[in-house]
Amino acid sequence: MEEKLLLIDGNSILNRAFYGLPEMTNSQGLHTNAVLGFLNIMFKFLEEEHPTHLAVAFDLKAPTFRHKMFADYKGTRKGMPDELAEQVPVIKEVLKAMDIPMMMQEGYEADDLLGTMSVIGESQGYEVKIISGDRDLLQLATDKVQIRIPKTKMSGTIVEDYYAADVMEKYQVTPKEFIDVKALMGDASDNIPGIPGIGEKTATKLIKEFHSIENAYEHIEEVKPNRAKNNLQEYYEQGVMSKELAAIKLDCPVEIKLEDAKIQNIYTQEAYQLLKKLEFKSILKRFDGDDPDEFQLETETIHDLIRAEEIFAQAADREQIGISIYEENDRFWAGLSVEGQQIYLLPAEGFITKEFLLDQISRLYVSVESVGMMETKEYLGELKIKEETPSVFDISLAAYLINPLKSTYEYDDIARDYLSLMIPSRKELLDKKKPMAGEDGLTEEGRKILGMEAYVSRTSIVPLSRRLAELGMMDLYRNIEIPTMFALYDMEERGIHVDRQALKDYGDQLIGRIEELQNMIYQEAGEEFNINSPKQLGIVLFEHMKLEGGKKTKTGYSTSVDVLEKIEHLYPIIPMILEYRQLTKLKSTYADGLANFIREDERIHGKFNQTITATGRISSTEPNLQNIPVRMDLGRQIRKVFLPEKGYIFLDADYSQIELRVLAHLSKDEKLIHAYQENQDIHARTASEVFGIPMDQVTSAQRRDAKAVNFGIIYGLSAFGLSQDLKITRKQAQDYIDKYFATYPKVKEYLDREVEKGKTDGFVETMFHRRRPIPELKSKNFAQRNFGERVAMNSPIQGTAADIIKIAMVRVNVKLKEKNMKSRLILQIHDELLIEAWMEELDEVKEILKTEMMHAADLEIPLEIDINTGSSWYEAK
DNA sequence: TACTTCACG
C-alpha cells in the first residue's frame, strides 16, 4: 500500500472550529467547541484519506521571527479570546494521548514545519495531504501534495482541494509564484508590507507575465501600469523582503522523523478518559470495545407476582426510590430503582396488571420518604397521588429551578450535571428509529432507558435537594412548583369545551374573503405567486413592482407588518396583503389548527409546560391556548366558540398591570407606590408627570405614549426599542426615558441595581428566589451583553409576577376542590385565570378568585383584578 | 432544520 501523510495545521483548524461552532462547555465550565470541531475535522479526514502517517503542527506562543522583523509590531493580530486560548493546551493533551506527533519549534511557524514535512514526505514518495484553513499554504501544493481547506457552511462542511494544477486554475499562477503574488500585494494580518499600490489584481497580472519579482524588476521597463512600475522600482527591496516573509520555509530542522508520524493506535485508554472528561459523546462512540468503567445497570425483569410483591415490600422502607414509567398503546412498563445499580423492570402482563403496578407505586408514595420521578405530571392521573403528599419529588422540576435555561431535562443531562455520570441518552439509544418496545416486550434500548431513568430518578434526589437548599429555592420548589404541577394537571385533564361546528363555520366564513384578497393581490402585482412566501412576496413587491422601503435581513427583503405599514397608504396592494396575512393566520393556526385538537368529549385538552420558560412562566402547547386572538375584533370573534358546559358560566379574572405593580414594590419608588395606593390610572399619571401637565389634561395620545414607556421599562427599555414602538425618533424616545427616570428615580436605581447584581452574581432572582442565570452578561459581544442587561431588568419583574399567579392559581384550584365545588379552573394565561363556574356557585367563586388573587403576595401596594362573566370566552373577557 | 411572520401576556 502506498504511504500517505496527513498534515494538519493545528492553530488554523482550531481557530476555524472555534469560530464555526457555537459556544459550548463541559459540565465543569471548560470551553470545548474548538476542540470538538478540531477532532471532528481530523476524524473526517482520517476516514476520507486513510493516511498511514499523521502529524499536527502548532505555532508556539511567542511572536516568531517573521513578526519581529517589524518595529511597529504590536500585535496586529488580535490576541485570541480566552475561550479559545484555554482550549489550546486541551487539544494538545488530546493529541498526545492519541500518540499523534505534534510539531512545535521555537523560531518556526506551523507553516514552516508543515512545508518542511511535506517536502520530506514527497521526497520519500509519500502522498501528502495538508489540512488548513489558511490559503497561504497553497504555495506548498504540488502534484503529490494536496492542500485541503475545510469550510463550515450551513449545510455541513465543504472542502476546497488544491493540487498544483488547481492552484493554477483558480489563481492563474503556480504555487511557487503564489509567493511572489503575496509578496507584491502584501498581507496586513501577516505583517507583510508588500509593494504600495499593488493589489491582488496587479500582482497576479505581473507574476503571470514575469513569474517572479526579481524577473519583473529585471524587465522593469516592460512592467505595464506606470504606478506599478514606479513603485516596484522604488520599493523593490521591500518586495524582496516581503517575499522572504511570504515564503514558507522548507528546510526547518524538524525534530520529528517521518516514521514517528506513523499512525499507531489513536484509540488509547488515555484518550478515552480525556474525551470522557470533555464529554464528547459522539467522538467516544468511535472507540470500539466496552468502556472498562462504563456505567452498567443490573436489570431484573419481573414476571412473577410473588417476586413483584417482594420487591415492592423491599422498596417500601427506603428513604429514596426512583420510578420510571413507559406506556405504548395498551402496554405498560415500570422501572424501579431501590438500591445500587439494581433495576427492576416490571411489565404489566399475566398476574402483574397495570392496576397492580400503579397501586403498588402509589403506596410507595406513602411509605417512602422521597419518590423520584421525571415529568411526574404526566402520570398523576394514573397514580392518584394527593396534592399534599410530601414524598413527591419531581426530578425535572428540581433541575429546571436550578437552571431554567436548559432546553431539555432528560435523564442523561441530570446524570451528567448532578451525578458526574456520562450515560447514553434516549436519543442516542433510539437513534436509528429503534423502538422502545417490540412484539416481545421492551427492546434492549427500551430496557436501558427505563432502567437509567429510574436509577437517575433515585440517585439525583439528594444532590438536587442539596442544590435547591443551597440556592434557597426549597420553599419555591415545595410550596409553588410542586403544587403548580398538580394544578396544571387538573387543567389539562379538564380541558375547555369548544363548539366544533361554530369553529368550522368561523373558518369557512374566512375562505371567501381570503380568495377574494388573493385575486386582488395577483391583479395588483400583475402576476401570480405564493403570498405566504416572504421571499417571493419581497421580490414581487420590491423588485418587480419596485415599491420603496425595501431591504432588510440577510436572506432578502423583510415583509413584516411594521415594514409594510410604513407604505400602507402609498400602495393599494399593501393593505390587501396585511388583511390576507391576518385572515390566513386565523384560518390556519386557529380555525383549522384548533379543530385538530377537539377530542371526543368536545373539549380541547392542551398541555401546560412547566419547565420551558427562562422566567418561570408556564407555556401552553398542543394547542397553545395562551395566544388565542383578542386584540383585533375579527380574531377575537374566535373566542365565541369556547363555551362553558351546560349549567356553567365562564368567569375570567386578570390582574391589572401586575408587572408594573411588582416593579413598584421591588423598586420601592414612592411616587409609583403612591399612585397605586390611590388606585390612579397609572399610564395617565405617568403622562402627567413626564409631560408636566395636570392629570385631567392628559390627552389620549399622551396616555398611549406613557403606556408604551411603562411597558418599555419592564422590558429593560432602550431608546431604539421605544422609538420603534412609538414611531418617533430615538432622540425623542431618549427624552421620554430621561423624564421617566427623573419622575421615578427609585425605579432607575432599582434597575441599575439588578444589572449590577446580574454582573457580579451571574444571575438575578424573583421575590420568591426563583433565579435566572444570565451568562450573556459575561459575553464579549456588545449586543449579547446589552441583551443580558435587559434580561437582568426584566426577569425579576416578569418572574415575580409569574410566581404570584402560580400561587393564586394553586390556591384557587385547591379551594374549589376542597369545597367540593363543581366550578373548575381551566386555563391560565400568564396574568389571567379562566374558570368554568357552576352557575349556582358563581358568587362564591368570584369571592374565592378575588381573595386568592389579591392576597397571593404581600406587596406594598394592593393587587387589583378585573373580573368578568360570560356565556363564552368572548363575553367573559 | 432554519427562518420569517404573527398570535398572545
Add this chain to the structure above:
DNA sequence: ACGTACGTGAAGTAT
C-alpha cells in the same frame, strides 16, 4: 460602531 425592546408557540416556506 455595534443592533435591540421581555417572555412564549405554530404555521408555512425554503434549504
